[in-house]
Amino acid sequence: MKNNLSNLSKKGLLFAALRHEEMPRIPWVPFAGVHAGSLKGYKADQVLTDKEKLIESLLEVNHQYDPDGQPVVFDLQIEAEILGCDLVWAENAPPSVATHPLASTLELPTRLPEKTDGRLPLVLDAMASMKTEVGSHTALYGLVTGPFTLASHLRGTEIFMDMFDHPEYLRGLIAYTTRVAKRVSEYYLDAGMDIIAVVDPLVSQISPKHFRNFLSEDFTGLFSFIREKGAFSSFFVCGDATKNVEAMCQTAPDCIAVDENIDMLAAKQITDQYDITLEGNIPLTTCMLFGTQQDNMKYVLDLIDAMFPGDVLPKNLIISPGCDMPYDVPVDNVVGTMQAIREPETARLMVANYQSGEIDLDQVSLPNYEQLAKPLMEVFTLDSASCPACGYMLNAATRVFTELAGSVDMVEYKITEPKNVARMHKMGVKNLPSILINGQVKFSSIIPSNRELIDALKEAIK
Structure with missing residues (x-):
């Protein structure tokens, strides 16, 4: 039975979106990873290595941006670090992978992460704390590194040659990184996460043929695993993944999250055919980082009007930044985004005569x-x-x-x-x-x- 629309909590609203029900308004999920640290004056490397600073920053996100859902950690290097990749740390961005332990070998690893490995204890403790503090009203996301991106962290750019030169090895490597994703997903679910977002930016960088040959079966199994655990799943991809949207739908996640490279209206026509929720896609730099509060409000209003003209009740849409927000995004821009989602008619009055500045x-x-x-x-x-x-x-x-x-x-x-x-x-x-x-x-x-x-x-x- 559907929820009574007028009685939905913020968390319930997001769940309704992921159950593909009509909603009184569109859910709002700010992807505030390292940006969360900026709200409390902590650098990216501090907020990703210090549990107390991380929790303090996440609670500030919850307070200032009043989200329907929020991620606990946005760092696609956590699993890679555990599996032997060296990282380069930055003050205003997540770390990046510096070394690839499988770059010069066709070895297939077997080791799976333990709860005590790397920064997992920090992440799991933060998840448990956030569940206690805000979990009754805010849906919490656990983000795992997708199998293809994790394989690329281990293998480096050789992975793109492997599709032609070592296809069976690549299939074995993807099968292994899928097992890693399942293991980490299970840890995050045990810590109270409501949604597992499988974040795989590199999916946008391959053809539909290669996606189906190397990834479809493993992604389908991963999303089935998450569903069997009683949680929702999101397939999160960055870049121009237009060519792969339908193939992604066929792996049966509950949601597909995309960035500004994707035409949301065109993508939603595909995701609606599969009754999958679409999430995105406020531009990270041109709008959120460098734009004005009105630019962000107008982008949201234009997106809503394009998706749901007239009095159509929203369905199968979550509004979010296109990916992890840059560290220095102005708070006013994020608040303006939230206000436009929550109070669109008031926001329309605020931007009625607004013209965005031209790029010089x-x-x-x-x-x-x-x-x-x-x-x-x-x-x-x-x-x-x-x-x-x-x-x-x-x-x-x-x-x-x-x-x-x-x-x-x-x-x-x-x-x-x-x-x-x-x-x-x-x-x-x-x-x-x-x-x-x-x-x-x-x-x-x-x-x-x-x-x-x-x-x-x-x-x-x-």
Whole structure:
């Protein structure tokens, strides 16, 4: 039987969305990972290694942003660290993976994480505390690293060659990382999590054919496992995963979460066919980090109007940032987002005559690509230090840059800097991450193999 719509709690509202019921309003889930630390003056490395600082920061998120649901930790390196990857820590972003223990071997690991390994004790204690403090009214997310991204942490960029050179090894590695995801999911569920979000950014970087060949069966089994444990599941992917949305639906998660690279209206037409909830996709930098409060309110209102015109009751939608919010997102922007979701009619009055400022394209100058002495690789990323897909795209470019020593030039543009947002718009870059060669987009939201990138550069050298 459906809940009485007028009696739904915030937590109940989110559960109704995940049960695919009509709702009185759309649920709100701020993905505040390291940003949570900024609310209390703690750096990213502090909030991800100190239990008391983490809990204090999470409670501040709950107080200031009044979420229907919230993640406890947003760090896709927790499992990788346990399994032997070295990390590089930052003050305003999650750590990144620096070493890949399987980069030069076709070994298949068997070890599964124990509750006492790495930072799991910190995470599990924080989950238990948050369950006690806010769990009665806020749905809590446990985020696990998806099997493909975890495999890439262990294997490095070799994983993209494995699809062609070592397909059976890759299937075995994915089967292993799926077992890791199930083990960690079980720990998080035991700690009281309501939703397990399987976060796998690199899914956007492969073709539907490769998704079905290497990932479909394992993801289907993982979501079935979570369902059998009595919890909800979310399939969380970053980047332009448009090509894989239907294949993701066929693995049967309760929800699919996407970022700004995805056309939400088009994606929802697909997810609705499978009666799967769609979550997203407030732009992280252009809107949340660099925009105004009105920009964020208007984005939310436009999204709601596009999805549910007229008096249609909302269904199968959760509004969230497209991924983990940048550390320095202004609090007013997040509060404005929440207000637009909770009080859309009031928000409409506030932005009725608002016009967003134009991006100053003249602040950047472009190279004369016709006169370059050697080919130029330009890698556009959200931030290679915090976005796994961006990091592996940059690694692929760096590897080839090193291999072709002296024959090409390379530069990275992170759109965490306003001038690089302008450069992105001026050059017509639509999706992140992307590799351009001599000003032309060659690889957009798909990480090239070593051979593909070298061939593209050699063509430019001619």
